[in-house]
Amino acid sequence: MNQFIEIEDIVKEKDIREVKEMTSLEQRSVDEDYSGKLKGRNISLPFSSLVNVNRKYLFNNFKLDELIFAITDVCPFRCKHCFYADTMDVKNEEAVYGMSLDEITKISASLGHFSKLLITGGEPFLRKDVAEIAKIFYTQNKIRHIHLPTNSFHTSRIVSTVTNILEECPKINFTLSISIDGLPETHNDIRGVKRSFEKLIETTRAVGELKKQYDNLRLNVITCVNSQNLNEILDLSEFVKNELPVVDGHGPIPMRGDPYDKHLRPPTTEEWDELSKELIKIQAHWNNKRNESYAKRTLRTNSEKHLYKVITKVMDGEGLPFQCKAGEVIGVLEANGDVRVCELKDTIGNVKDYDYDFKRVWFSDAANKMRETVPGCSCTHPCFINASRKIGLRSNISTVLGT
């Protein structure tokens, strides 16, 4: 029995059956015209939050500003680079949903205000209530940024959910990130789904249409760089730049963690260093597409330069040039209620054992003990690098100058 039959048995939805079909079909050539029109304006302002997050960091005991919430741990794909893929088989539909909306509402109510929610999985859009989840955090926690990465498979559900979120949360800066791992053949091979490239193009174009109505929708492409796709990342960047004009940005990042396919490896430091120098030139293209002042666009390019340099330093064994703020400004909530200071460290407790009070888990003895392991720790996880470098004048200056 293959993985998709198992998922189909559980979810019994047309789109899951489609995945199964796709795995058994011969790959069709992708010869569509990928052109589209860019109209949406980005209103995301990564530098404007610096003062608030630093003030919260200095004066509040509960400093959390970003929450990574894996709303499901299920996914019908088995990407070669995924470090969760071997834990995603489930035997019942309940498991797709992780926690209920009532449970999520209680957790959200315990959190107070914070800025950014990263909704992940598994594949988040397997849940039909993503918009309701977003609304809970928007209403109760006054979040102003949602970032949602997807494998792009459920086109119609993605479009309707994104529309709902934008209607129900009018002040949100919403970023949908489409995962693309290479040009068609490479992407489909890495994803293990033969028409997944076609599907992501369909989703990208459909979501691109929404940008005509919603200025606060941003469409990103993310790419996990590894030994299989390393040599075509620049071609892929050109493809995204030239053939997907609805896209607002493309962020290739080196693979991390323990991949599902043990033959895959991250780029070496030298490979990444060489590639990232070229990628920075392309980042300037994306930033120039923004409807912003020259100064702000330059700051963004410098910030990306800084991120890539930090990643190179970590890969080279030098460690982070600032302390990671996992367990302070950023944390992780798993689909089953487990809380972690970051994705790579063990759980510090489960909200269900603390009456759904996130702060009680966050300030538990286990959490405090885990926090002691953070100073001196380093990894290339961009969410944690980005959240951590916002804190403190020195890393703020390095970020702004790109040094």
Ligand code: SF4
């Ligand atoms: S990388 Fe994403 S799409 Fe791929 S198996 Fe993992 S969760 Fe699913």
Ligand code: SF4
């Ligand atoms: S550096 Fe990485 S592994 Fe270490 S605490 Fe921070 S996010 Fe976790």
